[in-house]
Amino acid sequence: MKKILIASALALCCTTPAYANLNVFACEPEWGALAGEIGGDKVSIYTATTGAQDPHQIQARPSLIAKARSADITICDGAELEIGWLPMILQQANNGKIQPNNPGAFDATSFVQLAEQPVTYDRALGDIHAAGNPHIQTDPRMMLPVAKALAARFVQLDGANAATYNARLADFTTRWNAALVKWTAMAAPLKGTPIVVQHHSWYYMEKWLGLTEVAPLEPKPGVPPSSGYLAQVLGKLQATPAKFIIRAAYEDDRPSKFVSEHAGIPALMLPFTVGGTPEAKDLFSLYDHTISLMLGALKK
Amino acid sequence: MTRKLIAAALCAGISFPISANADDLAEMKAQLNQIQRDYAARISALEKRLAKAEADAKAAQANADAAAKSATTATATAATAQTKAETASMSVETAMATLQESLATASAPPPPPPSSNNAFNPGISAVLNGFYAASSHDTSTARIAGILLGDDTGLLPRGFSLGESEVTLAANIDPELTAGLTFAFDSANNVGVEEAYLQTTDMPGGITLKGGRFFSGIGYLNERHAHNWIFSDQALPYRAFLNNQYGDDGLQVRWLAPTDQFLEFGAEAFRGDVYPAASARNMGIGTYTAFVHTGNDINDSSSYLAGLSYLHSDAQNRDSGGHFFTGGTDLGIGSLVYKWAPGGNPTVQNLSLTSEVFYNHQSGTYDAIAFSQNRWGWYAQGDYQFMPRWSIGLRYSALGTAKAPLALAGTELDDFGHLPSAATALLEFDSSEFGRFRLQYTHDQADLKPNNEIMLQYTVMYGPHAAHRY
Numbered sequence: 001m002k003k004i005l006i007a008s009a010l011a012l013c014c015t016t017p018a019y020a021n022l023n024v025f026a027c028e029p030e031w032g033a034l035a036g037e038i039g040g041d042k043v044s045i046y047t048a049t050t051g052a053q054d055p056h057q058i059q060a061r062p063s064l065i066a067k068a069r070s071a072d073i074t075i076c077d078g079a080e081l082e083i084g085w086l087p088m089i090l091q092q093a094n095n096g097k098i099q100p101n102n103p104g105a106f107d108a109t110s111f112v113q114l115a116e117q118p119v120t121y122d123r124a125l126g127d128i129h130a131a132g133n134p135h136i137q138t139d140p141r142m143m144l145p146v147a148k149a150l151a152a153r154f155v156q157l158d159g160a161n162a163a164t165y166n167a168r169l170a171d172f173t174t175r176w177n178a179a180l181v182k183w184t185a186m187a188a189p190l191k192g193t194p195i196v197v198q199h200h201s202w203y204y205m206e207k208w209l210g211l212t213e214v215a216p217l218e219p220k221p222g223v224p225p226s227s228g229y230l231a232q233v234l235g236k237l238q239a240t241p242a243k244f245i246i247r248a249a250y251e252d253d254r255p256s257k258f259v260s261e262h263a264g265i266p267a268l269m270l271p272f273t274v275g276g277t278p279e280a281k282d283l284f285s286l287y288d289h290t291i292s293l294m295l296g297a298l299k300k
Numbered sequence: 301m302t303r304k305l306i307a308a309a310l311c312a313g314i315s316f317p318i319s320a321n322a323d324d325l326a327e328m329k330a331q332l333n334q335i336q337r338d339y340a341a342r343i344s345a346l347e348k349r350l351a352k353a354e355a356d357a358k359a360a361q362a363n364a365d366a367a368a369k370s371a372t373t374a375t376a377t378a379a380t381a382q383t384k385a386e387t388a389s390m391s392v393e394t395a396m397a398t399l400q401e402s403l404a405t406a407s408a409p410p411p412p413p414p415s416s417n418n419a420f421n422p423g424i425s426a427v428l429n430g431f432y433a434a435s436s437h438d439t440s441t442a443r444i445a446g447i448l449l450g451d452d453t454g455l456l457p458r459g460f461s462l463g464e465s466e467v468t469l470a471a472n473i474d475p476e477l478t479a480g481l482t483f484a485f486d487s488a489n490n491v492g493v494e495e496a497y498l499q500t501t502d503m504p505g506g507i508t509l510k511g512g513r514f515f516s517g518i519g520y521l522n523e524r525h526a527h528n529w530i531f532s533d534q535a536l537p538y539r540a541f542l543n544n545q546y547g548d549d550g551l552q553v554r555w556l557a558p559t560d561q562f563l564e565f566g567a568e569a570f571r572g573d574v575y576p577a578a579s580a581r582n583m584g585i586g587t588y589t590a591f592v593h594t595g596n597d598i599n600d601s602s603s604y605l606a607g608l609s610y611l612h613s614d615a616q617n618r619d620s621g622g623h624f625f626t627g628g629t630d631l632g633i634g635s636l637v638y639k640w641a642p643g644g645n646p647t648v649q650n651l652s653l654t655s656e657v658f659y660n661h662q663s664g665t666y667d668a669i670a671f672s673q674n675r676w677g678w679y680a681q682g683d684y685q686f687m688p689r690w691s692i693g694l695r696y697s698a699l700g701t702a703k704a705p706l707a708l709a710g711t712e713l714d715d716f717g718h719l720p721s722a723a724t725a726l727l728e729f730d731s732s733e734f735g736r737f738r739l740q741y742t743h744d745q746a747d748l749k750p751n752n753e754i755m756l757q758y759t760v761m762y763g764p765h766a767a768h769r770y
Contacts, residue, residue, distance in 0.1 A: 049644075050600070050643070050644065052600075052643035052645055053643065053644050053645045054645055057645075057646060057647050059603075059639060059646055059770055060767060060768065060769060060770050061595070061597060061603045061770055062562030062593075062594070062595030062596055062604075062605050062770060063560075063562060063596050063597040065556070065562055066556070066561060066563070066596070067560065069556050069557075069558055070558050084733070084767050084768070085768075086767070087766065088766070088767035088768060088769060088770075091499075092556070092564075092769075093556065094503065094506040094507060094555070094556045095506065096503065099501050099502065123732070123734060123762065126732075127732070127733075222732070223732065224688045224689060250643075250645050250647070251647075252648050252688065
């Protein structure tokens with residue numbers, strides 16, 4: 001009797017119902033959302049960060065380590081974006097499946113061509129990423145090669161559901177291509193718009209929509225601006241006016257507010273990722289809202 | 301006339317890279333057809349090169365377009381350039397289509413191997429650390445009343461001094477092992493091996509083994525390297541009971557439970573050659589420990605980590621300033637850490653609160669006189685980053701020492717009825733996550749006479765630096 005009691009207590013506390021075939025640990029919300037598009041109910045997704053958090057600077061919290069312990073796959077940006085915290089999680093999670101270079105370690109940036117590879121690797125240049133600019137999710141065209149690679153990886157790890165993953169990929173690709181056509185048309189008025197960015201994290205979006213970056217609000221990547229530097233930016237804006245300032249939801253709003261007030265141009269908080277704003281509920285609405293925010297600012 | 305010449309020259313310049321691209325592409329396509337039959341994995345490398353070539357071709361095309369508008373004489377050349385660029389793009393597209401078909405069956409492509417023979421060099425990182433200290437009393441004879449101290453617990457000398465500098469070499473050994481080696485250089489030019497360990501990365505069931513020389517996983521601060529301490533020095537209980545931090549030669553096993561609640565168990569056995577152990581008792585296993593850590597998020601903004609740790613060590617003839625201790629030490633530590641950051645984003649503001657309670661039982665002989673003592677200690681500290689780069693900290697630590705038996709009155713074991721304590725305030729400026737400057741003030745009542753101490757400290761890290769613990 002005692003044994004049965006102990007066994008049932010154990011069963012209650014220690015078994016989790018097996019709904020999903022793959023446990024996904026997504027480093028950023030955009031990759032969690034993409035995993036949902038491709039995996040559907042065959043995957044159970046834990047998203048380690050929110051749109052309100054700077055993915056460069058996350059504390060290696062106990063909850064993240066516990067979740068990584070039972071993950072079958074990590075889906076991260078890669079290109080050293082998570083270098084300040086993910087290695088510590090992997091070291092403490094005691095989970096061989098998700099160690100670097102295993103099939104359970106998926107880095108989205110491995111499947112696209114990264115821009116802005118530094119010519120010299122020197123910390124005097126600020127917080128630079130040796131592999132190139134990692135913020136690929138600001139250009140929705142990047143989602144297609146990543147989605148394709150992710151579906152292939154899901155198939156590799158969970159062959160039994162290959163048909164589901166491939167079908168969902170095909171469906172996603174169709175819907176995404178249609179959305180791309182819509183976004184390109186929507187964003188046409190933005191072409192050539194001069195903008196100011198808080199951090200140099202919008203490179204791919206600028207290329208996609210043909211925006212022109214007049215200046216960043218950081219003197220060097222990752223270095224917070226001094227008032228002297230912001231004055232320089234204001235000087236530059238007098239010579240080369242910009243239409244608006246953009247920052248990610250997680251970034252300090254003070255520098256952009258300061259420049260906004262003094263230069264008389266709107267400061268926009270863009271979602272940057274799924275959940276960055278309440279309107280950016282999924283991958284599709286992420287770009288819908290990003291574009292409509294910028295169009296709104298253009299009309300002002 | 302000059303403008304036309306420049307335009308023509310521009311176009312001539314532009315058409316060259318395009319033909320080069322076209323040649324490249326034809327060659328790459330040929331290569332591609334061959335490789336397709338061989339290795340599916342190598343295709344991605346080619347795909348990247350193709351994508352770059354395509355981008356180059358497109359850029360050249362755009363330039364050619366612009367040039368065509370600005371100069372009529374150059375139209376013919378530009379048209380040729382455009383055609384070439386278009387042909388190039390088309391052949392790229394054909395190649396891409398072929399590639400995409402083959403990629404559908406290909407698995408994850410590894411990146412092309414680097415060719416240089418130092419490609420497998422370990423990650424090398426360095427930490428430099430230095431101080432300026434001013435204090436109201438001479439620190440060279442400072443002690444903690446009633447405590448037999450280890451030899452790393454002295455206070456900073458007055459004036460400028462070089463702190464501990466570290467060089468770490470870290471790399472994976474093979475698919476199952478990773479290793480780290482840390483040399484520590486002190487201001488007297490002594491070099492020590494601070495850590496030299498290997499650790500498993502691929503054990504099943506959530507188990508990790510670590511062996512070699514390493515810092516014990518007990519408590520919260522013990523495992524942190526000195527450059528990663530929250531204050532410039534360790535809290536009193538760590539100084540008094542663990543010689544700042546306990547690191548020795550041994551073996552560690554950790555098991556992480558497969559639960560959403562972080563729950564980790566660990567046990568260690570060490571040689572027992574350093575304080576509080578000595579002389580590697582019990583056939584060279586003079587210290588053993590056990591610990592459990594648990595933690596989770598409380599909400600989006602706050603999280604905690606709690607722990608219970610136990611250490612037992614045996615010592616024979618442990619030398620404390622010419623006096624010898626032989627006997628056993630039991631140490632229990634309860635730890636609680638709370639961290640807060642608005643929305644879980646510590647970039648602008650964050651707070652961490654830490655408190656640990658220590659219970660220490662020591663029994664044996666002091667210069668051959670038998671004794672047994674129970675002592676306790678605790679500290680509480682807070683560290684608050686109030687704006688990017690700037691933070692302040694406050695810490696209070698205290699010890700409950702014990703009265704020495706009559707036979708040992710007046711020795712180092714006698715606290716003379718004094719309860720040691722220290723209050724510390726800290727102001728920190730970070731030039732980046734790799735550069736840190738601190739101003740720390742301590743009102744130190746650890747010794748019988750109070751001491752006021754001001755420290756200026758720099759800590760810089762360079763090279764590939766490991767991510768930080770919670």
